[in-house]
Amino acid sequence: MSELVSDYVLRRLREWGVEKVFSYAGDGINGILAAWQRAGNDPRFIQARHEELAAFEAVGYAKFSGRTGVCMATGGPGAVHLLNGLYDAKLDHVPMVAIVGQQGSTSLGGAYQQEIDLNSLYKDVASEYVQFVSTPQQLPNALDRAMRTAQAKRTVTALIIPGDVQDMEYSPPTHAFKMVPSSLGISGSTVTPAHEDVKHAAEILNSGQRVAIMVGQGARDARDEVMEVADVLGAGVAKALLGKDVLPDDPPYVTGSSGLLGTRPSWELMRDCDTLLMVGASFPYSQFLPEFDQARAVQIDIDPTLIGMRYPFEVNLLGDARATLRELLPLLERKQDRSWREQVERTVRDWWDVMERRAGVEADPINPERVFHELSPMLPDNAMLTSDSGSAANWYARHLKIRGDIRGSLSGTLATMGPGAPYATGAKFAHPERPVFALVGDGAMQMNGINELITIAHYWSEWQDPRVVIGVLNNRDLNQVTWELRAMSGAPQFLPSQRLPEFGYAAFAESLGLRGIKVDQPDHIHNAWQQAIQADRPCLVEFVTDPAVPPIPPEANWDQMESVVEAMVKGDPETWPMIKEGAKAKVQEFLPGRTDRE
Template identity: 80%
Template sequence: MAELVSDHVLKRLREWGVEKVFSYAGDGINGLLAAWDRAGDRPRFVQARHEELAAFEAVGYAKFSGRVGVCAATSGPGAIHLLNGLYDAKLDHVPVVAIVGQTARSAIGGSYQQEVDLHSLYKDVAADYVQTVTVPQQLPNVLDRAMRTAIARRTVTAVIIPGDVQEQPYEPPAHEFKMVPSSLGLSGTRMVPPADELRRAAEVLNDGSRVAMLVGQGARDAAAEVREVADVLGAGVAKALLGKDVLSDELPYVTGASGLLGTRPSYELMRDCDTLLVVGSSFPYSQFLPQLDQARAVQIDIDPTFIGMRYPFEVNLLGDARATLRELLPMLRRKEDRSWRESVEEGVRRWWTVMERRAGVDAEPINPERVFHELDPLLPDDAILTSDSGSAANWYARHLRIRGRMRGSLSGTLATMGPGLPYATGAKFAHPDRPVLALVGDGAMQMNGINELITIAHYWREWADPRLVVAVLNNGDLNQVTWELRAMGGAPQFLPSQRLPDFGYAAFADCVGLTGRKVDDPAEITGAWRWALDADRPCILEFVTDPAVPPIPPRADFDQVEKVTSALLKGDPEAWSVVREGVKAKVQEFLPER
């Protein structure tokens, strides 16, 4: 049988080293589905329950494997469903290629069934590269450029293939006019700024006496260099949330996450520093950086479109984080006065004492902070953590300490609900021999997490390490939004929008062949975690938590306090429990150390 365009698509993906494609079937990709059968399911077709979940699975796979994530969808509604996951990839700078079907060329423009203007639909999310394959000879160049662009620019690209083109005999581009041959492969590179710019940066950093560093996911391959620079400069190091797994939290000068979901010592680090070095981060919250006239600042980033953003940097270094820091290090002078570093480390020690006390505050029935605090010492050193958006992200950011080979991520920039579980699925396909924990709220579970459990139940027997633990905070409330209504909008809790219907998450796990356990007694938390981490299959821990425990930011400003007070006075139905739990949590920061 002659090789068809659809056959060559899969062959080309295999040649690029693609091993998994996350997808859901539809007649707009029937040609590809038939080719998958002929190819012996290579690359592997991983069936999601919904195209949005397929896109999130591809993002999770890419984040935790370091490779390109690939997803596929049918024309029309399937292509539309991919968008939320693709925007998550774009905004978090994750390489993902979407392969999308389209109606037959003869019907385009005729208002045919499921016909959507995919170029217009994808022109933003795949702005760096979106193309339609209209003739077979066009295919290799389009697919190769989509792969290279996604890798090089760490972004989303899209390849649109009409259904009739998928079923045409494949013809390679000829050595002729208006043909575009192509080739495979892309080598890595280490971009380094000019020496005179490095010397300018070193001068700024050497002149400072209170140096703060902020590192993001762009510094992940430069962890050793970050540690060495921090040691030379006597600096404290805060982490953007997407860079949570860049450095171990066992290092005494690592202050943890920064920003709205961050820690008190990270806030104090930025408040009190006189010099700032940002490495591999496009951290968006400028209010959590030093005052604009407070610190001299240097930025290192590999993306020229994100250089110089967020803060008036004195020196902007365009380059690979690891290579740039290696060139910069010999130019830096060791700071002999370590008083700044000692004050940072003291703040970190105090913070972990506060976290322990906050986790120990009684709640009704369970304090969600205690759930995460008791997980922390039990985490395997090779665990992969995913979190969903919502109040669970606060506790993930503040209570869980990265160490060993741990990895962790969440929807950092889009902050969409729903990726926690499909990220975990993608992580298991990337690392089937490592334990994965998904930390999610009941809102995210009801949005799409329940469906993802069906996918997990379908595939888990293939994984060398079957452990995938899903922790659900069941508080019956869209808790983060409730807090934002109170703290940022000055409005009371609106029950019709915030209260969630009751659902048995642990019981549902049993229905699909997994295992589950409901926990409503604080004394059972540690035992439940141990049980889940020893399980022989994926399991769901349903923790019944108190919605009145507020995710207090590291510094609640006067405006937020005023608006919360206003919301409570307007008749918030949870008014007094919020006051009670908020005061109990906040007071832990002011108690003398035992």
């Protein structure tokens, strides 16, 4: 049998080293599905429960493997469903290739069933490269450019292949007019800035007395260099949320996450510094950076479209984080006065004491902060962590300490609900020998995490390490939005939009053959985590938590406090629990000493 276009698509993906494609079947890709049968399921078809989940799984796979994620869907509704996951990849700078079907070429423009103008639909999410494949000879160049562009620019690309084109006999481009040949691969490269610019940056950093460093995910391969720069400059280091796993939290000068979900030491680091070095971060919240006239600043970033934003940087160094820091280090002068570093370390020590006390505050029935605080020291050193948008992200950002080879991620820039569980599936396909922990709220579980459990139940037995631990905060409330209504709009909780229906998460996991544990007493938290970590299969731990425990920002301003009071006056149904839990949480910041719990 002659090779068809659909056969060639899979062959070319194999030649690019693609091992897994996350997808859901549909008649718009029937030709490629038939080719998969002929190809012996190589690359492997990973079946999701929904195209959005397939895209999230591919994002998780790409984030934790460092490879390009590939997802596939039918045209029409399937292509629409992919979009949320694709935007998540685009905004977090994750390389992703989407291959989508389309109605047959002869029907296009005829208002045919499931016909959508996919070029227009995808022109934003795949703005760097989206191509409609109309002839077999066009395919090698289109697919190669999609793969190469996604890798080189860390973005989303897309190919649209009509069903009849999939079934055409494949023929390569010829050595002829208006034919475009192609080739595989793209070499790695290391970009470094001009020496004069590096020298200028060193002069700024050497002149500072109170240096702060902010790192993002772009500094992930420069851990040792960042730590050495911090040591030479006596600097404190804050982490953007997507850069949480760039540095461990063991060094006493690492202040933790920054921003609305961040720590007080990170906020104070930026408030009091006179010099700022930002490495591999496109941190969006300028209000959590120094005042514009406060600090001299230097930025290092590999992306020329993102450099120079967020702050009036004096020097913008375009280059690879690791290579640029290595160029910079010999030019830096060691700070002899370590008083700034000592101040930073004091604030970090005090903060961890505060977090321990806040985790120990009683709640009705369980304080969600304690759930995360007790998990942190129990995490294996090679754990992979995922979190979802919502109040769970606050506790992920503040309570979980990175150490060893722990990796972690969430939807950083799009901040969409729903990726926590499918990220975990993608992470397991990237590293089946490592345990993964998905930390999500009940809203995200009801949105799509329940369906993702079916996929996990389907595949878990083949993973070398079967541990997938899913921690669900069951507070019957869309909690983050509820608190945003109070703090930003002065509006009370609106029960018809915020109250969630009851659901037995642990019982559902058990019905799938997974392990399910429900915890409604704080003294059972530790044992539940221990059972989950020791389980011989994926385990969902459902924690019944108190929605009145506030996700207090690192520095709540007067306007926010006024808004919360206004919400209470307007009749918030949780007024008394809010007052009680908010006061107990806030007072921990002012208590002296340390309170140890067994």
